[in-house]
Amino acid sequence: MTSLKICCMGAGYVGGPTMAVIASNCPDIRVTVVDLNAAQIAAWNSSSLPIYEPGLQAVVESCRGKNLFFSTDIEKEIEEADIVFISVNTPTKTQGIGAGRAANIKNCELCARTIAKVSTSNKIVVEKSTVPVRTADAVRRVLACNDKGLTFQVLSNPEFLAEGTAIDDLQRPSRVLIGGEETPGGQEAIQKLVSVYANWVPAAQIITTNLWSSELSKLVANAFLAQRVSSINSISALCESTGADVSEISRAIGSDPRIGPKFLQSSVGFGGSCFQKDILNLVYLCESYGLNECAEYWHQVIKMNEYQKSRFTKKMVERMFNTATGKKIAVLGFAFKKDTGDTRETASAFVCRDLLAERAKIHVYDPQVKREQMMLEFDYTLNVNTTTEPDLEKLITTSPSAYDACDGAHAIAILTEWDEFKTLDYQRIYEKMSKPAFIFDGRNIVDQAALRKIGFEVYAIGKPWPSV
Ligand code: UDX
Ligand code: ADP
Numbered sequence: 001m002t003s004l005k006i007c008c009m010g011a012g013y014v015g016g017p018t019m020a021v022i023a024s025n026c027p028d029i030r031v032t033v034v035d036l037n038a039a040q041i042a043a044w045n046s047s048s049l050p051i052y053e054p055g056l057q058a059v060v061e062s063c064r065g066k067n068l069f070f071s072t073d074i075e076k077e078i079e080e081a082d083i084v085f086i087s088v089n090t091p092t093k094t095q096g097i098g099a100g101r102a103a104n105i106k107n108c109e110l111c112a113r114t115i116a117k118v119s120t121s122n123k124i125v126v127e128k129s130t131v132p133v134r135t136a137d138a139v140r141r142v143l144a145c146n147d148k149g150l151t152f153q154v155l156s157n158p159e160f161l162a163e164g165t166a167i168d169d170l171q172r173p174s175r176v177l178i179g180g181e182e183t184p185g186g187q188e189a190i191q192k193l194v195s196v197y198a199n200w201v202p203a204a205q206i207i208t209t210n211l212w213s214s215e216l217s218k219l220v221a222n223a224f225l226a227q228r229v230s231s232i233n234s235i236s237a238l239c240e241s242t243g244a245d246v247s248e249i250s251r252a253i254g255s256d257p258r259i260g261p262k263f264l265q266s267s268v269g270f271g272g273s274c275f276q277k278d279i280l281n282l283v284y285l286c287e288s289y290g291l292n293e294c295a296e297y298w299h300q301v302i303k304m305n306e307y308q309k310s311r312f313t314k315k316m317v318e319r320m321f322n323t324a325t326g327k328k329i330a331v332l333g334f335a336f337k338k339d340t341g342d343t344r345e346t347a348s349a350f351v352c353r354d355l356l357a358e359r360a361k362i363h364v365y366d367p368q369v370k371r372e373q374m375m376l377e378f379d380y381t382l383n384v385n386t387t388t389e390p391d392l393e394k395l396i397t398t399s400p401s402a403y404d405a406c407d408g409a410h411a412i413a414i415l416t417e418w419d420e421f422k423t424l425d426y427q428r429i430y431e432k433m434s435k436p437a438f439i440f441d442g443r444n445i446v447d448q449a450a451l452r453k454i455g456f457e458v459y460a461i462g463k464p465w466p467s468v
Helices: 015-025 038-044 056-063 074-080 106-118 135-144 166-171 184-197 211-242 246-254 275-288 292-319 347-357 371-382 402-406 426-431 448-454
Strands: 004-009 029-034 068-071 083-086 123-127 152-156 176-180 206-210 328-332 361-365 396-398 411-414 438-441 457-460
Touching: 004 015, 004 074, 015 029, 015 056, 015 068, 015 083, 015 166, 029 038, 029 074, 038 068, 056 166, 068 074, 074 106, 083 106, 083 184, 106 123, 106 135, 123 135, 123 184, 135 152, 135 211, 152 184, 152 211, 176 184, 176 211, 184 206, 206 211, 211 246, 211 275, 211 292, 275 292, 292 347, 292 411, 292 438, 292 457, 328 347, 328 402, 347 361, 347 371, 361 402, 371 396, 402 426, 426 448, 448 457
Parallel strands: 004 029, 004 083, 029 068, 083 123, 123 152, 176 206, 328 361, 328 411, 361 396, 411 438, 438 457
Antiparallel strands: 152 176
């Protein structure tokens, strides 16, 4: 007999891994993940999971079919559940009020409407998706409109996992945050969710707050993390101008425990589904309360990121004698960071777009990203498609390996920090490249001195450029 039933709406990067870890730590709880997308559910039920995440496959296989299920029968699973998680995508609005800033919560609202329609018993509804502050209010009001006299408690339980380390982050979270109403019913619901996490998370790491603090904390956590990356990236530009070395600066400042060493790795710019979206959300929130200075303060984090991405391509073109036209450029890495196949807001797409504008011939290799996904990203985030760029298919090639991508290339741009790029046979690559052979390291992962010894001209973010 299972004690509790959980249903999660949305089988994506957050819903899938989170529910797999809950199921594996709570054998008495029956967990079902549902999605509108049948192909996504079929993939979760197969040996080829829809997302790449180290350790995920083993966790899923250990409990799938026992107390973890993936299904498209959304209504039945909601009806049977005691707790329903909403873990759907909330992308930035592309049109209408708040376009380019506000998150679109239409998927959350749709979930709430479905829950209200099909439920026949009281339930706890948990917001897992990152949402604008006060979304819980919208969800609660939609749920309250049910005509069956049912009571729903809405909780906010934002996810702090980072892609590429999701399983570890979920197994050993720095904290679990649960926000709920201050009423007795709200407190009871909070305790029920606390008891789920208490199966494997120490009590001291489970933080409970009011609903709005929980929702806002998620945006603020991501804004602070992104701010650190933008701060160090701003310094990388200064390093290149002065001869200082950004890695030395990160080490020097990060060893002050008040600053700390993490998120000080200078890069070609941050990407991912959260940072930009959440900061824009925060900016929109500040603006809507008339707090324009606060809005502008946070907006600067995004502007610095835009600058970092475009600065990189400019530098590439400049170093290649001010022209990339017709040159073969090997782009190593398309995912927004290593150990994931996720391409949302990836800096690599921005660099490729700017290289396309220069009419370079781009050969991309990424161990986890398929061409179809890459093209979707160009279209969705950058509006680059075969209509806006008729030569797109010709100008962008996807290569089966790093060596193929680099064969005959004028330059290599390393845009994702995949470990395999650290150990490539650069001597072999050099021999087959056009000369002078350039390497532009957007992640500071290669041994610059060794590469220069081979003969490469190396440019790395925030590093001194020796006179040649
Ligand atoms: C982030 C938060 O870390 C996580 O807590 C939240 O739940 C979701 O958003 P994620 O987007 O998966 O996670 O990746 P993260 O590791 O935070 O990296 C975001 C971007 O910043 C990546 O493009 C990464 O390459 C970049 N980054 C990170 C740097 O450029 N330098 C750093 O030092 C750290
Ligand atoms: P995240 O990174 O937040 O997990 P994803 O895009 O990876 O976002 O996953 C969100 C999932 O939610 C998608 O698979 C999408 O099909 C699903 N989804 C969106 N709306 C609904 C809905 N109303 N009911 C069920 N699933 C939904």
